[in-house]
Amino acid sequence: MLTDRWGNEVATDRPATIAALDRFTNSFLSYGTDFAVIFAAADDDPACPAVQTHAAILGLFMENAEGRDLARRYLDRARQALGGATKREILLFEATDAWRRGDMITATARHEKLAAEYPGDIFSIKLGQTHYFNLGNDEGMLRLGKAALAARPDCAHALGMMAFALEQNHRLSEAEAHARQAVALNPGEAWAHHAVAHVLETRGQVGEGIAWMQENTGYWERCNSFMYTHNWWHLGLFLLDAGQADAVLKLFDTRIWGVDKSYSQDQAGAVSLLWRLELRGIDTGRRWQDVAEHIGKRDLVHDLPFLDLHYLKALLRTNDDVAAAGFIAGMETQHDDPPWREVCIPFARAMQRRRRDPAGAADTMNAVIGDFQAIGGSHAQRDLFVQEWIDCALAANRPDMVIATLRERAETRPAVPWGWRLLARAQRLDGQDRAARASEEKAARAADALKESLTEKT
Numbered sequence: 001m002l003t004d005r006w007g008n009e010v011a012t013d014r015p016a017t018i019a020a021l022d023r024f025t026n027s028f029l030s031y032g033t034d035f036a037v038i039f040a041a042a043d044d045d046p047a048c049p050a051v052q053t054h055a056a057i058l059g060l061f062m063e064n065a066e067g068r069d070l071a072r073r074y075l076d077r078a079r080q081a082l083g084g085a086t087k088r089e090i091l092l093f094e095a096t097d098a099w100r101r102g103d104m105i106t107a108t109a110r111h112e113k114l115a116a117e118y119p120g121d122i123f124s125i126k127l128g129q130t131h132y133f134n135l136g137n138d139e140g141m142l143r144l145g146k147a148a149l150a151a152r153p154d155c156a157h158a159l160g161m162m163a164f165a166l167e168q169n170h171r172l173s174e175a176e177a178h179a180r181q182a183v184a185l186n187p188g189e190a191w192a193h194h195a196v197a198h199v200l201e202t203r204g205q206v207g208e209g210i211a212w213m214q215e216n217t218g219y220w221e222r223c224n225s226f227m228y229t230h231n232w233w234h235l236g237l238f239l240l241d242a243g244q245a246d247a248v249l250k251l252f253d254t255r256i257w258g259v260d261k262s263y264s265q266d267q268a269g270a271v272s273l274l275w276r277l278e279l280r281g282i283d284t285g286r287r288w289q290d291v292a293e294h295i296g297k298r299d300l301v302h303d304l305p306f307l308d309l310h311y312l313k314a315l316l317r318t319n320d321d322v323a324a325a326g327f328i329a330g331m332e333t334q335h336d337d338p339p340w341r342e343v344c345i346p347f348a349r350a351m352q353r354r355r356r357d358p359a360g361a362a363d364t365m366n367a368v369i370g371d372f373q374a375i376g377g378s379h380a381q382r383d384l385f386v387q388e389w390i391d392c393a394l395a396a397n398r399p400d401m402v403i404a405t406l407r408e409r410a411e412t413r414p415a416v417p418w419g420w421r422l423l424a425r426a427q428r429l430d431g432q433d434r435a436a437r438a439s440e441e442k443a444a445r446a447a448d449a450l451k452e453s454l455t456e457k458t
């Protein structure tokens with residue numbers, strides 16, 4: 001029995017296995033790139049259940065058929081080695097096996113138990129938070145974040161985990177304080193850079209967001225493709241709100257699309273940015289084609305509803321109606337649980353029929369948009385679907401559907417000109433000309449203030 005860097009007992013007598021586990025968990029917590037070492041370590045130490053389980057975790061994160069096969073194989077080996085496992089190793093095995101089977105209730109319950117009994121194991125806590133994130137369970141993320149921080153109050157990873165969980169629970173000031181504390185401890189803590197970006201994004205602090213992210217870009221060079229492209233994506237969102245479409249397109253071409261075109265998260269980020277650009281009337285050229293081609297090559301879809309709606313958009317946007325219809329049929333065949341049946345699939349069908357029946361599509365989107373939390377992802381990511389619903393409602397001449405939401409959005413992010421402009425457009429459509437003029441004036445004032453603040457910063 002040896003001990004890993006987190007103080008966990010590991011059923012092995014091979015120091016090389018411990019070294020591989022440490023490299024793997026460190027990479028996971030810091031969004032690094034040093035993961036693949038775990039496969040060779042698992043092959044070299046078949047009697048160690050922990051290393052088999054960690055190899056299976058990497059397989060599942062690959063988000064493709066090959067990774068799923070690897071996960072099954074390594075979990076089979078872990079199962080055979082469980083006789084010598086510690087209780088913690090058994091719990092992590094059970095959590096991972098449940099994840100592979102899609103039984104997320106068992107998976108998250110095991111991570112909760114691990115957090116209660118082994119709170120110093122922040123690798124397990126981070127993995128549990130990731131599951132809760134994909135399930136749209138903000139309270140669960142926060143509960144696990146608190147456990148991590150209680151066990152390791154001076155750990156930048158734990159502070160970053162807590163910060164993002166607080167942000168998802170709308171506790172913005174506390175989130176920002178925790179994230180900045182993480183960065184004070186470790187200036188390269190990319191997840192904490194990300195948590196601050198979410199706080200500034202939610203508040204509509206565009207100039208501050210651009211400055212914050214630009215200050216930290218150098219640290220992301222050592223990150224994996226998800227964290228690298230996602231943090232650049234957040235910078236892209238700030239630039240979009242600043243009206244700098246050319247800069248956003250340049251980021252898309254150089255930072256956001258192209259790091260790992262086969263990876264689910266990279267694909268979703270690319271779709272999300274192109275979609276948002278077009279919702280603001282910006283021409284994205286031929287960029288959809290390449291994204292859609294890579295999505296078309298995926299051998300694993302219908303894994304997460306949040307991702308599926310992104311994949312579908314790429315198929316629809318490149319006029320691949322046959323593929324889109326088959327894709328939606330695939331969702332229906334494979335899933336019948338509420339996030340899919342009640343939210344994702346109706347919204348997907350509305351996206352599909354929007355061109356020929358905007359009024360019907362707007363009605364459907366309107367009926368499900370309030371339940372979108374269930375499909376997972378962050379508030380900032382899911383806001384894309386709110387934007388689509390708003391756009392669809394306005395195209396269908398149904399401003400009444402979205403005016404209250406648009407007013408709330410503009411007032412929550414008053415420094416963002418686009419929010420006021422969109423509200424003004426809806427008010428005009430609704431015959432509220434005086435209110436529209438007032439909103440247009442607020443948009444103009446916000447644009448002037450933003451221009452001035454960006455000029456000061458450069």
Ligand SMILES: [Fe+2]
Pocket residue numbers: 194198230234378380
């Ligand atoms: Fe994010």
